[in-house]
Amino acid sequence: MLAMKPRWTSLVAIAASLAVSAVSGVAAQDWPARAVLVVSPFAAGSANDTVARIVLDQVGRQLGQAFVIENRPGGGGVVGVASVVRAEPDGYTFLMSSASMSSAVILHRSLPYDELRDLEPVAMLTTQPSVLIAAPGKGFRTIADLVAAAKARPGELNFASAGIGSASHIAGERFRLAAGLNVQHIPYRGPVEALADLMTGRIDFYFLPIAPALPLIEQGKVAALAVSTPQRVLLLPDVPTIAEAGYPNAEYLFWGGLSAPAKTPRTIVDALNREVNKALGMPAIREKLQNLGAEPKPMTPDQFAKFLAGDVAAMVKLGKNANITPTD
Numbered sequence: 001m002l003a004m005k006p007r008w009t010s011l012v013a014i015a016a017s018l019a020v021s022a023v024s025g026v027a028a029q030d031w032p033a034r035a036v037l038v039v040s041p042f043a044a045g046s047a048n049d050t051v052a053r054i055v056l057d058q059v060g061r062q063l064g065q066a067f068v069i070e071n072r073p074g075g076g077g078v079v080g081v082a083s084v085v086r087a088e089p090d091g092y093t094f095l096m097s098s099a100s101m102s103s104a105v106i107l108h109r110s111l112p113y114d115e116l117r118d119l120e121p122v123a124m125l126t127t128q129p130s131v132l133i134a135a136p137g138k139g140f141r142t143i144a145d146l147v148a149a150a151k152a153r154p155g156e157l158n159f160a161s162a163g164i165g166s167a168s169h170i171a172g173e174r175f176r177l178a179a180g181l182n183v184q185h186i187p188y189r190g191p192v193e194a195l196a197d198l199m200t201g202r203i204d205f206y207f208l209p210i211a212p213a214l215p216l217i218e219q220g221k222v223a224a225l226a227v228s229t230p231q232r233v234l235l236l237p238d239v240p241t242i243a244e245a246g247y248p249n250a251e252y253l254f255w256g257g258l259s260a261p262a263k264t265p266r267t268i269v270d271a272l273n274r275e276v277n278k279a280l281g282m283p284a285i286r287e288k289l290q291n292l293g294a295e296p297k298p299m300t301p302d303q304f305a306k307f308l309a310g311d312v313a314a315m316v317k318l319g320k321n322a323n324i325t326p327t328d
Contacts, residue, residue, distance in 0.1 A: 019255070023072040023188040031091045031268050032065040038211040038258070040096040043073045048211055051126050051294050052096050059272070069096070076165065076327075077104060077276025078111060085113040089261040091268035094122065097259040099167060102311040106319030107165040109326045115288040116312060119259040121304040122269050123276040126294035130171050130207040131236060133222040135199055143225050143245040146205060147179050154182040160194035161187050161204040164327060167254040168194070170315075171207035171228050173322040175242065178250035198222070210235055210293025228252045235293055255297070255311075257304060266301075273301050 038056060040049050049069070056067035072080035077100045087093035101115050105310040113119070140149065159176070161169035164187050176183055186203060188194040191212070197203045199221060207228060214235055216222045226242040227233045229239045230251055242250045258276065260269060277298040279285050286296055299307065318324070 029267075030064055031271065035066040035068050036060075036092055036094065038067055038069045038094045038096055039080050039084050040069055040071045041073065041077035042071065042098075042100070044071045047128055047211065047254075047292065047294065048077075048096060048098050050292060051256050051289060052127075052258075053132050054285060054288050055125055055276060057278050058282065058285055059275045062275050069076065076107060077101065080110070081115075081119075082112045084261055085118045088203075089120075089263045089264040091260070091264055091272075093261060094272075095119065095259045097121075097257045099170075099254045099256075099311065100165070101169055101243060101317045102308070103165045105312055106315050107327050116305075116309060118262050120262055120264050120269055121301050121308055122260050123273045123301070124255065124256040124257040124297045124299040124304050124307065125276065126278070126289055127255045127297050128167075128209055128292075128294045129227050129230075129233050129238065129253060130167060130209055131213045131217070131227050131233075131254075132171075132175070132205060132207055132225045132242065133213055133217070134199065134205045134225060135201050135203075136220065136223050137201055138204060140205070140223060143179075143240075143242070143247070146225060147181065150179075150183050155184065157204040158184040158186050160198055160206040161185060162191040162194055163187050163189065164324070167209070167252070168207045170318065171250075171252040172205075173318060173324070174252050175207070175247060175250040177318075177321055178247040193232070207252075214293070229295075229320065231276045231295065234290055255307075256294075269301050 038052065053069060053091060056069065060067045061257060070081055081101060084093055084095040104111060134146065140146045159172040161172055164170065169185065169187065172185065191208065194203065194206055195208065198206045210233060217224045223241045224236060226245045227239050228239065228242055228251055230243060232241055280296040280298045289296055
């Protein structure tokens with residue numbers, strides 16, 4: 001015979017649950033009553049950093065409260081992400097999430113958090129395409145030229161990245177695997193060094209974000225072979241997509257979004273999602289973002305969660321196929 005819980009115990013549990021719900025409801029209803037902190041896990045000045053400041057400045061005006069971005073770099077982004085995971089889920093701390101979070105799962109043997117379990121997806125902001133570039137002196141005018149040269153001299157050509165696990169590394173590996181190339185990966189400390197060696201001919205090709213690549217392309221200092229997007233890019237309408245060049249499996253978009261600590265009230269998540277999507281729909285905001293080469297990508301929280309799960313799974317698969325070994 002099952003033992004029955006005393007009726008007063010059940011009533012206490014119900015009362016406690018109702019009290020928590022009531023507090024959460026009041027907090028969500030009054031949100032935001034003060035400034036909101038948004039942690040960027042990388043140094044200031046990155047493309048994602050700029051995008052978030054443009055969007056959240058507008059969101060702050062819409063809600064009548066400041067969204068303060070604080071850069072907490074370290075550990076390839078792990079330090080900043082972990083600090084948000086540990087934060088109180090009260091709607092006053094958010095994370096500037098990005099594709100770097102997904103690639104972290106293949107760069108570290110263990111992480112102090114689970115991206116899909118310990119963070120609440122709030123809103124996608126933008127995707128940021130890269131352009132496959134080469135020095136004009138290499139003689140590559142199309143991807144076909146590059147592929148032909150790589151296959152004629154297996155193991156001799158190389159590609160640069162701004163570091164292992166960076167967007168340029170992931171894009172380069174996806175292209176290498178899709179085209180079946182035997183080329184060498186040369187990681188650099190950052191994009192400046194990688195770009196310098198590409199322009200002097202030490203590097204054969206490199207995937208660079210659109211914004212810094214555009215003036216170099218216009219000045220003829222680098223040749224644009226393809227963009228990493230499914231569709232052509234507004235700023236480079238004459239440059240074919242990597243799929244048009246025959247390699248649809250090589251498409252790669254660096255994305256940026258907002259996440260919150262797990263258990264942040266859904267009412268707050270939904271409210272911020274609505275305001276972000278409202279900002280992304282404004283012509284002036286869209287123009288600013290597109291001038292950076294960033295494409296606004298409004299999503300619901302559930303759509304963003306599905307996207308994140310797919311992105312992590314794709315990174316795990318890429319890590320295995322490209323033999324990317326964890327750095328710690």
